[in-house]
Amino acid sequence: MLQINKLCKRYGKFQALNNLDLSIPKGEVFGFIGPNGAGKTTTMKIICGLLSATSGEVYVDGIDAIKNKKEIKRKIGYMPDFFGVYDNLKAMEYMEFYASMYGIVGDGARKTCRELMALVNLSDKEDAYVDGLSRGMKQRLCLARCLVHNPELLILDEPASGLDPRARFEVKEILKNLSSMKKTIIISSHILPELAEMCTSIGVMERGHLVINGSIDDILMNAKGSSPLHIQIVDNQETAIRLLKENPAVEKLSIRNDEIIVSYMGTEQDEANLLKQLILNDVAVSGFVREQGNLENIFMELTGPKQKEAV
Amino acid sequence: MKINPILNKEMKIGARSIKMPLIVMLLNSILAFIVILFFYAYGQVMTSSGIDLYSLRSVVRIFKILGWVEICFISVAVPIFAASSISGERERQTLDIMLTTSAKPMTIIVGKLTSSVLTILLFIVSTIPVLSLSFVYGGSVVNKVFGLIAILMVAILYFGSIGILTSSFCRNSIGSIILALVFEGLLVFGTLVVLGLIALVVELIWQIKDLKGTADLGYTWLLLLVNPFVTFYEYISKATGGNAEILREIIDTNAPGMEWILKNWLFISCGVQILLSFLNLKLASVAIRRTRGQKVKKKNKKSKKNQPVEEATN
Ligand SMILES: Nc1ncnc2c1ncn2[C@@H]1O[C@H](COP(=O)(O)OP(=O)(O)O)[C@@H](O)[C@H]1O
Numbered sequence: 001m002l003q004i005n006k007l008c009k010r011y012g013k014f015q016a017l018n019n020l021d022l023s024i025p026k027g028e029v030f031g032f033i034g035p036n037g038a039g040k041t042t043t044m045k046i047i048c049g050l051l052s053a054t055s056g057e058v059y060v061d062g063i064d065a066i067k068n069k070k071e072i073k074r075k076i077g078y079m080p081d082f083f084g085v086y087d088n089l090k091a092m093e094y095m096e097f098y099a100s101m102y103g104i105v106g107d108g109a110r111k112t113c114r115e116l117m118a119l120v121n122l123s124d125k126e127d128a129y130v131d132g133l134s135r136g137m138k139q140r141l142c143l144a145r146c147l148v149h150n151p152e153l154l155i156l157d158e159p160a161s162g163l164d165p166r167a168r169f170e171v172k173e174i175l176k177n178l179s180s181m182k183k184t185i186i187i188s189s190h191i192l193p194e195l196a197e198m199c200t201s202i203g204v205m206e207r208g209h210l211v212i213n214g215s216i217d218d219i220l221m222n223a224k225g226s227s228p229l230h231i232q233i234v235d236n237q238e239t240a241i242r243l244l245k246e247n248p249a250v251e252k253l254s255i256r257n258d259e260i261i262v263s264y265m266g267t268e269q270d271e272a273n274l275l276k277q278l279i280l281n282d283v284a285v286s287g288f289v290r291e292q293g294n295l296e297n298i299f300m301e302l303t304g305p306k307q308k309e310a311v
Numbered sequence: 312m313k314i315n316p317i318l319n320k321e322m323k324i325g326a327r328s329i330k331m332p333l334i335v336m337l338l339n340s341i342l343a344f345i346v347i348l349f350f351y352a353y354g355q356v357m358t359s360s361g362i363d364l365y366s367l368r369s370v371v372r373i374f375k376i377l378g379w380v381e382i383c384f385i386s387v388a389v390p391i392f393a394a395s396s397i398s399g400e401r402e403r404q405t406l407d408i409m410l411t412t413s414a415k416p417m418t419i420i421v422g423k424l425t426s427s428v429l430t431i432l433l434f435i436v437s438t439i440p441v442l443s444l445s446f447v448y449g450g451s452v453v454n455k456v457f458g459l460i461a462i463l464m465v466a467i468l469y470f471g472s473i474g475i476l477t478s479s480f481c482r483n484s485i486g487s488i489i490l491a492l493v494f495e496g497l498l499v500f501g502t503l504v505v506l507g508l509i510a511l512v513v514e515l516i517w518q519i520k521d522l523k524g525t526a527d528l529g530y531t532w533l534l535l536l537v538n539p540f541v542t543f544y545e546y547i548s549k550a551t552g553g554n555a556e557i558l559r560e561i562i563d564t565n566a567p568g569m570e571w572i573l574k575n576w577l578f579i580s581c582g583v584q585i586l587l588s589f590l591n592l593k594l595a596s597v598a599i600r601r602t603r604g605q606k607v608k609k610k611n612k613k614s615k616k617n618q619p620v621e622e623a624t625n
């Protein structure tokens with residue numbers, strides 16, 4: 001659905017995007033994560049045709065988005081990182097205004113807008129003035145707005161920022177709904193847990209390019225593989241240490257009182273075998289557990305200060 | 312017929328704003344006040360001197376004054392409405408959203424222009440009753456009032472297109488309004504100043520060469536075609552001064568063709584100004600599409616500032 005090749009963007013001397021490559025298949029919910037200033041908004045604006053790229057290619061559904069800005073506009077629904085609302089305009093009029101900008105007018109437009117307002121749970125707010133709505137409601141209205149022309153690709157810039165947990169949850173539910181409608185969705189955020197639950201794949205961006213990119217499952221697996229094994233031992237610790245040192249999958253171990261923390265690069269089967277071996281050798285094991293792998297840690301690791309030279 | 316979506320939205324918002332009735336009331340009060348003051352002063356003079364000032368020729372002077380008040384109102388009100396229209400969307404950050412829809416930039420430009428033009432036109436139309444007061448003692452009301460409105464409409468379009476142009480590249484509305492006023496100032500006063508300077512130089516050359524007669528500025532006079540106030544001056548003098556073509560009396564030149572141009576000044580200058588309006592709108596639709604980010608925008612703003620000068624000297 002979306003293919004980005006070697007995308008570069010310079011603001012004066014500042015390199016905001018640096019050879020960004022990205023490929024998102026149809027139907028994916030892609031989480032675009034990165035600290036502030038990483039270049040997420042810049043990337044999204046280039047995809048929508050609001051900014052021109054310095055170099056590189058963008059394809060939306062196989063169409064060159066840089067050359068055919070007009071054609072791709074119908075395929076993309078863009079929600080910027082602010083609410084674009086007007087005073088003195090009612091929610092329904094707001095929706096109908098954007099529908100008319102796509103040439104959708106009359107009864108058809110009204111029907112579509114009604115349906116979308118229902119989709120975002122704002123049916124009872126049709127006649128309310130937009131500037132009087134709460135933050136969460138405005139956000140949902142904006143979401144409905146960018147669906148008005150039934151786009152295939154949704155680009156949402158920080159849709160959950162500044163919302164309370166309840167409002168965030170509602171946005172999340174709507175997104176789930178949309179993804180079940182086979183829409184391809186790109187969501188950006190600088191907060192990882194916000195995205196982890198709703199995305200099928202994520203890309204972590206840092207200083208203008210992707211540092212990691214893949215399906216949530218793969219990345220979590222990776223995270224799991226790299227997190228240490230905690231083994232609690234009541235008795236016969238020496239034997240355990242000897243056995244562990246002999247084990248080829250063990251990379252590093254440290255001992256803290258009765259606990260051994262092991263960097264272990266094996267499969268789950270290997271883990272089971274290791275435990276069996278320990279027990280058979282009369283090691284009294286009272287705890288044997290993998291530290292919870294979590295995206296937050298990977299994120300911090302990838303975008304933390306240590307990693308920066310590598311990037 | 313499909314209504315321009317932006318016009319439709321603007322009209323909805325405009326109808327709900329308190330601004331419109333306030334301006335209508337203010338403008339009409341000022342005009343009515345002038346009329347009353349005028350009639351009162353005439354009455355005073357008449358009782359003390361015994362001269363009949365309520366003759367057609369004298370009373371029609373009120374029309375002249377009201378006309379000037381209206382065009383001055385337009386030259387201030389139009390920039391305020393038009394020059395803040397697109398930059399207002401930019402400030403509200405809704406312009407980006409508009410540009411991601413499949414509406415053409417020209418649709419946005421035209422929608423913004425028509426909504427500001429119609430708003431101002433509404434104000435002008437609301438003053439028809441007061442304008443007609445100047446003809447209570449006779450005269451061809453309909454012709455003159457509608458002629459005035461037609462001339463004002465050209466001025467509204469012209470000033471409006473300038474405002475739309477400045478607002479298509481200025482980031483904030485205040486800057487855009489000021490720039491539009493400067494732009495207007497260059498057209499109205501700048502052209503006169505330039506013409507005056509040229510006249511001085513030509514006069515000097517004339518004297519050095521020791522030529523006979525007065526200096527002839529020739530086609531330089533055409534510079535005034537872009538000046539909407541000159542057009543208005545020609546119209547209002549014609550409408551109130553027994554159809555004399557005032558510019559023909561003022562402008563003295565022997566350049567071939569000028570006689571004909573001076574005779575048809577009203578139509579030619581309106582044509583030129585309408586043409587320039589379309590040019591401004593075209594430029595605006597290009598400017599609105601620029602996608603290079605804000606730093607570059609600043610640079611472009613400077614080069615665009617030269618626009619009025621270029622146009623005025625063309
Ligand atoms: N118009 C601009 N002019 C100059 N620099 C900009 C402009 N827009 C963004 N930047 C810079 O580009 C970088 C990326 O910005 P952005 O894409 O907004 O990041 P993100 O959305 O990931 O927080 C930032 O360092 C920002 O300062």
Ligand SMILES: [Mg+2]
Pocket residue numbers: 040041042081157
């Ligand atoms: Mg951003």
